[in-house]
């Protein structure tokens with residue numbers, strides 16, 4: 001069986017102020033995987049996602065989503081940025097943030113209506129945040145803020161989900177709740193790409209992994225390539241993971 | 246109240262509304278300083294426009310000056326992008342240069358230009374009713390009123406049309422870009438509106454008041470609400486209130502109108518800064534005091550829970566053991582008693598059932614930081630909020 005490629009990255013090089021932070025990345029992400037992107041701080045994980053989503057302009061290379069450029073495939077993609085990238089003191093409520101996920105399908109000028117509100121409420125329900133829908137976002141805990149971001153991505157009803165450190169600053173209960181939703185998405189045939197920090201949980205949570213540190217070190221099924229060799233190449237130090245059997 | 250007085254207040258209020266709208270987004274984007282840069286660096290644009298049109302109110306002049314405003318923004322961003330200096334430094338580098346070019350141009354042509362630097366910085370609201378717009382012989386009102394009125398209508402139209410885009414790109418530029426709402430387009434749109442508003446308003450109220458009207462009402466509104474639409478509304482109200490009350494203050498004191506309006510803006514901000522219900526200085530101080538007391542309470546309850554021996558729980562020993570001053574101890578004891586968390590038995594303090602349960606829950610919460618179960622506790626105690 002030939003598996004479809006959801007995301008394809010070719011010879012991608014990205015720089016800030018002419019200093020490359022991603023060098024010549026080639027990457028193929030098959031449809032329907034739950035993939036972790038791992039690498040040390042400053043490895044360029046966030047940069048990679050932003051370049052795939054057209055938020056940053058690469059200095060070389062190209063990206064395609066199901067064989068077409070990102071511009072043409074926006075509606076297929078949902079994005080959860082790193083939590084720290086927004087101002088949580090912004091004057092708005094949880095429900096309103098989730099509604100933002102519907103803006104893409106509305107396009108310019110058109111306003112969200114009842115249909116969008118209903119979708120947003122359903123997404124809030126799914127992440128267990130319905131009771132907090134009218135709460136100002138700065139009054140939410142770190143875990144609750146992550147759930148709101150997840151709900152916002154769910155409301156986009158996409159085929160491919162990009163999530164930048166969705167487990168950052170969340171408690172154990174929230175982490176389990178989030179990973180269960182991600183696994184559900186995969187079961188529904190979606191492709192989920194997650195920047196992840198906790199190496200211990202990679203084999204338990206994910207079936208696909210990409211090692212990144214400025215260059216791509218390796219990419220493939222967790223069971224084949226998640227080993228000390230690749231970890232050492234990525235993190236520089238001699239790495240030993242004790243994977244519980 | 247004379248007709249001229251009324252017209253001045255209408256013009257000042259229109260300027261206030263036109264400034265509050267872009268101001269709200271500039272404040273939320275933490276870009277308030279850019280309005281300062283724009284308001285000064287448009288001077289050369291105004292001077293060149295004036296040479297060409299000989300009319301301070303000509304649309305061409307407004308356009309030229311607004312372009313200078315955009316050039317300022319582009320220059321600031323370009324310098325910032327080199328990574329050599331921070332944004333505020335870049336702003337500080339750009340606008341004095343452009344402003345002085347304007348000043349030199351005025352000085353060199355002082356004879357044929359009736360335009361002076363003071364007028365640009367401070368404006369002269371009192372004179373605005375004298376420059377009338379005459380359409381086929383009929384007097385339809387002061388020119389400035391029409392100019393700022395038109396700018397305001399366009400601004401409101403853009404706000405209504407692009408409210409959702411402004412909101413998402415201000416809150417989360419990354420998401421906005423991924424959804425196809427280019428943050429750069431929205432950014433330059435906002436900058437264009439800010440520039441045009443500044444230019445349209447400077448003749449009437451001067452550059453300094455424009456900056457004050459852009460920043461102060463929005464900053465004041467930010468302290469009072471957690472809702473973007475309400476923040477816009479409050480900012481507009483504060484702007485208009487300051488404009489009108491400032492006008493009458495100037496009337497009473499026989500002082501500059503712009504100066505008085507700016508003073509009112511400052512006063513209003515200061516009052517709200519002190520007394521705002523949640524974000525005000527006094528509210529924050531009160532909350533911190535509450536939190537300190539509650540931490541003390543918890544420490545105290547925990548001490549009782551951990552020590553079964555009576556000597557540790559004797560009233561006389563508690564002061565020494567927990568090492569608080571008398572006042573603190575009394576507040577804490579009162580609070581615990583009021584909530585039925587402790588009981589006395591011949592000067593020996595012990596936890597009630599309720600107190601015991603509360604202590605276990607609170608400790609559990611602090612250790613695990615689980616948020617779901619603890620919601621009802623948050624309502625009782627400040628400690629668990631935020």
Ligand SMILES: Nc1ncnc2c1ncn2[C@@H]1O[C@H](COP(=O)(O)OP(=O)(O)O)[C@@H](O)[C@H]1O
Nearest residue numbers: 016017021039040041042043044045046047048
């Ligand atoms: N806006 C920016 N301007 C300049 N350098 C940046 C910017 N964002 C990130 N970088 C740099 O790019 C590198 C990769 O960053 P990032 O993609 O955020 O890494 P990661 O997400 O893997 O921690 C880092 O060295 C970082 O300092």
Ligand SMILES: [Mg+2]
Nearest residue numbers: 045046047082
């Ligand atoms: Mg990152």
